[in-house]
Amino acid sequence: MKRNIVFSLVLLAALLGTTTTFHAADVEIRVAGFGGNDVAIVEELLARFVQPKLKGIKVVYEPIADAYDKWIVNSLSAGTGPDLFYVDIFWSQGLFSSGAVEPLDAYLAKSAVLKKEEIVPSLLQAFTYRGKIYGIPKDFNTLAVFYNKDIFDLARVPYPDAKDDWNTFSDKLARVKAAVPEVYGIAVPPDYARFGAFAHAAGFRAFDEKGKTNVNVPTFKDAFNYYTGLVKKGIGVMPADIGQGWGGGAFQAEKVAVALEGAWMIGFLRDQAPNLNYGTTLIPKNPKTGQRGNFIFTVSWSMSAASKHKDEAFRVLELLTSPEAQQWVLERGLALPSRAALVDNPYFRKADKEAIANRTVFEGASDGNVVPYEFGAYGGDWMTPINQALNAVMSGQQTVEKALDEAQKRFDALVK
Numbered sequence: 001m002k003r004n005i006v007f008s009l010v011l012l013a014a015l016l017g018t019t020t021t022f023h024a025a026d027v028e029i030r031v032a033g034f035g036g037n038d039v040a041i042v043e044e045l046l047a048r049f050v051q052p053k054l055k056g057i058k059v060v061y062e063p064i065a066d067a068y069d070k071w072i073v074n075s076l077s078a079g080t081g082p083d084l085f086y087v088d089i090f091w092s093q094g095l096f097s098s099g100a101v102e103p104l105d106a107y108l109a110k111s112a113v114l115k116k117e118e119i120v121p122s123l124l125q126a127f128t129y130r131g132k133i134y135g136i137p138k139d140f141n142t143l144a145v146f147y148n149k150d151i152f153d154l155a156r157v158p159y160p161d162a163k164d165d166w167n168t169f170s171d172k173l174a175r176v177k178a179a180v181p182e183v184y185g186i187a188v189p190p191d192y193a194r195f196g197a198f199a200h201a202a203g204f205r206a207f208d209e210k211g212k213t214n215v216n217v218p219t220f221k222d223a224f225n226y227y228t229g230l231v232k233k234g235i236g237v238m239p240a241d242i243g244q245g246w247g248g249g250a251f252q253a254e255k256v257a258v259a260l261e262g263a264w265m266i267g268f269l270r271d272q273a274p275n276l277n278y279g280t281t282l283i284p285k286n287p288k289t290g291q292r293g294n295f296i297f298t299v300s301w302s303m304s305a306a307s308k309h310k311d312e313a314f315r316v317l318e319l320l321t322s323p324e325a326q327q328w329v330l331e332r333g334l335a336l337p338s339r340a341a342l343v344d345n346p347y348f349r350k351a352d353k354e355a356i357a358n359r360t361v362f363e364g365a366s367d368g369n370v371v372p373y374e375f376g377a378y379g380g381d382w383m384t385p386i387n388q389a390l391n392a393v394m395s396g397q398q399t400v401e402k403a404l405d406e407a408q409k410r411f412d413a414l415v416k
Helices: 002-024 038-053 068-077 089-097 105-110 121-126 149-155 166-179 192-201 218-232 247-252 264-272 310-320 323-331 340-344 353-366 376-394 400-414
Strands: 027-034 057-064 084-088 136-141 144-148 184-187 256-261 278-281 293-303 369-372
Touching (some): 027 068, 057 068, 084 089, 218 400, 293 353, 353 369
Parallel strands (some): 027 084, 184 256
């Protein structure tokens, strides 16, 4: 008898559990993002800060390991896309213009926990298309100066600092190179993703008021001469010329004293060179404009225009970008928060090198001429003429004048 009672109670509990599970799953919100390191982060975010606060909503996470940008475009076009998904600023404009992404203005206006005023303005602007907001930045990066303290100490040269302009900065690098000949002052990739910070500091704009690109303007030429001049003077080096694939690799190998990178360097150095004694500071200012330049590298959470459960999807988005979720991401040293209020977070006041690096990258988003790392419908094709010109000059194949003339011809053919 007693055994039967126990069995009945267990059966009843199982039935209740089944009923509860059924109700929790009656609205399913599919969430998609990159693979790699993001998988563990998003899984923990959902487990800690999202799913426990939802009733009647089940979140299903779908990480995409390869070619995420093509996958999201194809799945949205086919009507099989997720409800919420990553959008990289680099290719965002084309996706927003397709009509496949839901504008979020109306949802933000009625939300009690996610207001557009709470997001760093330059980040929100990065996902604004024709006056409407199409994504909430989940986190971001900018460029900062990473410098090797031991090399500067060995050379008896002051560390780079926020007061540096291009002239004082290159002077310090030249002094390091002179004192420690086996080390270059700086890694100088032939890439607009790094060079562009100097161009924007000088006042260059990728597209003029007519939508054209002109590299034969003083603002561009000044930056081009300065950046390529670092190599021509022997102060800097292209990473490939010292057997490295990128500036961070050259920095980790201590073949350069300085590299211009984002907060992604922190985890890389933690894994590859945990004892490297490094510091960080802001990008040097242009001596004429007194401004710094920088890029915003960021990814948003965006919503499908075809989602059948938009209110529920926005509720998930609110929780993914909540102060508690971003605080957790920040303290884990994973990424920088997009909520402006977190600039006063105690984490940023810590004195360790990783916290200082994160704070420097965070401050870079609001100092000087900061622009989103995107080039409209042209995408990465827009950068190709400049990257080719940078490489041609720094490798000694062409003069500045010849390289820029050829770059302009390519832009004239590309940008209609």
